[in-house]
Structure formats: C-alpha cells, structure tokens
Amino acid sequence: MAAVEVWGGGVNTWECDRMGHMNVRYYVAKAMDGLAGLAAELGMPRVFAPGAQATLVVREHHIRFLREAHPGSFLFMTGGVLEMGECEARLLLTLFHPNGEPCATFNTVVAHVTAEEGRPFPWPQRIRERAKALQVELEDYAAPRSIRLDPVVSAASLQRAEALNLRRAGRGVFDVRDCDAFGRMRPELFMSKLSDGISQVFGGATSQLVANGAPEGARIGGAALEYRLLYFGWPRAGDRYVLRSGLSDCDERVRRLIHWLLDPETGRPWGVAEAIVISLDLDARKVIKMPPEAQAAIRREAYAELTL
Structure with a gap:
C-alpha cells in the first residue's frame, strides 16, 4: 500500500501572512489541487472541469499543521484512500517538505455527486477497483490529537x-x-x-x-x-x-x-x-x-x- 504524488509546487510570498508562514487558506487551496490529482489517479481526471457529469464535494476536513511553510519553500503532496463507502470516501492527503518531513495532513471526507444538483450516487466499480490499489493507512502524525472526529x-x-x-x-x-x-x-x-x-x-x-x-x-x-x-x-x-x-x-x-x-x-x-x-x-x-x-x-x- 502506497500513496501517490498528486501535487507539487512552491509557496508564494502573497500566500503568507504577517506571521511569516503560509496562511491556512492556502493549505486548503493546495489540498484541493491535490484532491484533483488524486481524483485523476482514481480514474476521474476532469472531475472539477466544466461539463463534468460527476464531481466530488468535500464533507469534512481534519487538518494537522506539523511544520511551517515559508515564502520560497517547495512542497509536494501525496494522496491515498483510507476507506470507501457507497457514495463517500475518506482520503488522506499529506503535504511534505523536500526533505520528507510532513508539513500538513488532510483527512478528507468526500462525496461522489452529480455535478449540477450535488446529488450523491454510488461509485462506479472501476473506481472502487482503483481505490483498492491506492489504499493507505493513517499515519500517527495524521491522526487526531486534540480534536475528536x-x-x-x-x-x-x-x-x-x-x-x-x-x-x-x-x-x-x-x-x-x-x-x-x-x-x-x-x-x-x-x-x-x-x-x-x-x-x-x-x-x-x-x-x-x-x-x-x-x-x-x-x-x-x-x-x-x-x-x-x-x-x-x-x-x-x-x-x-x-x-x-x-x-x-x-x-x-x-x-x-x-x-x-x-x-x-x-x-x-x-x-x-x-x-x-x-x-x-x-x-x-x-x-x-x-x-x-x-x-x-x-x-x-x-x-x-x-x-x-
């Protein structure tokens, strides 16, 4: 079982706040980019594109912020599937520094829905099969610490x-x-x-x-x-x-x-x-x-x- 790389990029100065580190908004923005990458690995390469018949909506994010990210830093993200139900899935996206230290984790619940109405409907079998190959376990550093789920x-x-x-x-x-x-x-x-x-x-x-x-x-x-x-x-x-x-x-x-x-x-x-x-x-x-x-x-x- 192994996560796959789903995103990589830098931290811009305008993404950082007066604390000198990347603002929480942009962590979530990058997690959404990573979600698009993981969706492509699952067989849904244009799930967020205009004209898509099906898409993913986020029901929940649990985020652990582990290491600061400063202007000019390079980061990369991996993704995998923790579990998959009939219409929903729990995914793990992990943002890393180049040295392999985790920067942040996103334990994310998504629903498979119709694009226009947002109506949940079951995952196709081909996506279920791909999800098995992308299954991962929740690392200790991504587990809830001070917040119950x-x-x-x-x-x-x-x-x-x-x-x-x-x-x-x-x-x-x-x-x-x-x-x-x-x-x-x-x-x-x-x-x-x-x-x-x-x-x-x-x-x-x-x-x-x-x-x-x-x-x-x-x-x-x-x-x-x-x-x-x-x-x-x-x-x-x-x-x-x-x-x-x-x-x-x-x-x-x-x-x-x-x-x-x-x-x-x-x-x-x-x-x-x-x-x-x-x-x-x-x-x-x-x-x-x-x-x-x-x-x-x-x-x-x-x-x-x-x-x-």
Missing part, C-alpha cells in the same frame, strides 16, 4: 448565536471569484473567512499574554495546530454569510476555538469548524505558554457550552 449533529444557528451573544467575527457576500466551475463556494473560502476573522477572537488571549507573562519585547502572533471543518451547505455567488466565533477552552499551551459560518437569510450553517491554536513568539518561533492568571482570565470570557 465523532459524528456531529450541529447546534449552530443564528438564533443560538444571538442567545449566546457569540462574537461577530465577519460578514460579507460570496462572489463569482469565490466559486468553482459548478457555481459552488470553493472550500478554501470557508477557511479564508475564519482566518480573516481570527483577530476578533484571538485578540483577548494576546492581551492576557502581554499582561501576564509574555517574554518582554516579544512579537506575539498565532498559529493553528489542528482543524476540523464540516461543510453543510454550498453558497453560490450572491449568497451572504455571517461568521460567529468564540473560545471554548484553553490550557497553558493551546486555545480551542469554535466557528459558525451562517446564512443570515435562513439562520442555518453553511459550515462549522473547531480549531486548536497557539500563541507564537514570532522571533523564537516557539509556543508562548500562558500562566495560570492568563488562563483564568480567558476562561472567564470563554463559552464553555460552545460546540460544533
């Missing part, structure tokens, strides 16, 4: 966000540039909205570090270690969104964030996400640990009942 019945809604007084972290509208060949939001746009709104949620934690024990003169940033994203709906150009987010817990190293990307028209979720994040000393490139006083202050403002 249990089935989710989401509690997210605009009404519940209002009841919780959940922080408003973003709002806007999707346009044609945000959509794929079938008119549906590209998955990296979900991560993009989360990244754009993170300062609204993370700012209080940074203030507590400054007040309670950050190294003197340290430039403080942040980084994600692990994410789970669940996609429930696929906005089209002209559809609006509102992002409501909050901290649910913390310890001395990490904070747990919950994000709800909601449709303001219906109140239902386009998607939800859970993230494990750290504060980062941008010069030493090390985790900044939070003293007990900072943890207590953050917990007083956290939403302990907040879930996916």
Whole structure:
C-alpha cells in the first residue's frame, strides 16, 4: 500500500501572512489541487472541469499543521484512500517538505455527486477497483490529537448565536471569484473567512499574554495546530454569510476555538469548524505558554457550552 504524488509546487510570498508562514487558506487551496490529482489517479481526471457529469464535494476536513511553510519553500503532496463507502470516501492527503518531513495532513471526507444538483450516487466499480490499489493507512502524525472526529449533529444557528451573544467575527457576500466551475463556494473560502476573522477572537488571549507573562519585547502572533471543518451547505455567488466565533477552552499551551459560518437569510450553517491554536513568539518561533492568571482570565470570557 502506497500513496501517490498528486501535487507539487512552491509557496508564494502573497500566500503568507504577517506571521511569516503560509496562511491556512492556502493549505486548503493546495489540498484541493491535490484532491484533483488524486481524483485523476482514481480514474476521474476532469472531475472539477466544466461539463463534468460527476464531481466530488468535500464533507469534512481534519487538518494537522506539523511544520511551517515559508515564502520560497517547495512542497509536494501525496494522496491515498483510507476507506470507501457507497457514495463517500475518506482520503488522506499529506503535504511534505523536500526533505520528507510532513508539513500538513488532510483527512478528507468526500462525496461522489452529480455535478449540477450535488446529488450523491454510488461509485462506479472501476473506481472502487482503483481505490483498492491506492489504499493507505493513517499515519500517527495524521491522526487526531486534540480534536475528536465523532459524528456531529450541529447546534449552530443564528438564533443560538444571538442567545449566546457569540462574537461577530465577519460578514460579507460570496462572489463569482469565490466559486468553482459548478457555481459552488470553493472550500478554501470557508477557511479564508475564519482566518480573516481570527483577530476578533484571538485578540483577548494576546492581551492576557502581554499582561501576564509574555517574554518582554516579544512579537506575539498565532498559529493553528489542528482543524476540523464540516461543510453543510454550498453558497453560490450572491449568497451572504455571517461568521460567529468564540473560545471554548484553553490550557497553558493551546486555545480551542469554535466557528459558525451562517446564512443570515435562513439562520442555518453553511459550515462549522473547531480549531486548536497557539500563541507564537514570532522571533523564537516557539509556543508562548500562558500562566495560570492568563488562563483564568480567558476562561472567564470563554463559552464553555460552545460546540460544533
């Protein structure tokens, strides 16, 4: 059993943020490129092309961020099949540095659907046969660490966000540039909205570090270690969104964030996400640990009942 190479390329300066490393949005964008490569290996070379009769939609991403990627870096990606059901499959995409160190992993659930309606239908036998040859096992470094992958019945809604007084972290509208060949939001746009709104949620934690024990003169940033994203709906150009987010817990190293990307028209979720994040000393490139006083202050403002 062996993964196959499905993507390779560089990290552009404009793909990196003020932390000096590639932004999470572009990890997902490259994972989608890798998914196209893996689909071709499965016998679906034009699955994301206009005119395709069948395509793949992502139901879920579980992402582990393992090594930073900086401007000018070269990366390559391998892919394989973890398991395949009647209409869905769980795939593993792994992003590597040239020396073979894993950069990030994407445990991805996809559905085999009709291109226009998005209606699930069974995998053809030829794809099932090819999937057997591409079967891989989940490496330890790709396994869930701080996030559970249990089935989710989401509690997210605009009404519940209002009841919780959940922080408003973003709002806007999707346009044609945000959509794929079938008119549906590209998955990296979900991560993009989360990244754009993170300062609204993370700012209080940074203030507590400054007040309670950050190294003197340290430039403080942040980084994600692990994410789970669940996609429930696929906005089209002209559809609006509102992002409501909050901290649910913390310890001395990490904070747990919950994000709800909601449709303001219906109140239902386009998607939800859970993230494990750290504060980062941008010069030493090390985790900044939070003293007990900072943890207590953050917990007083956290939403302990907040879930996916």
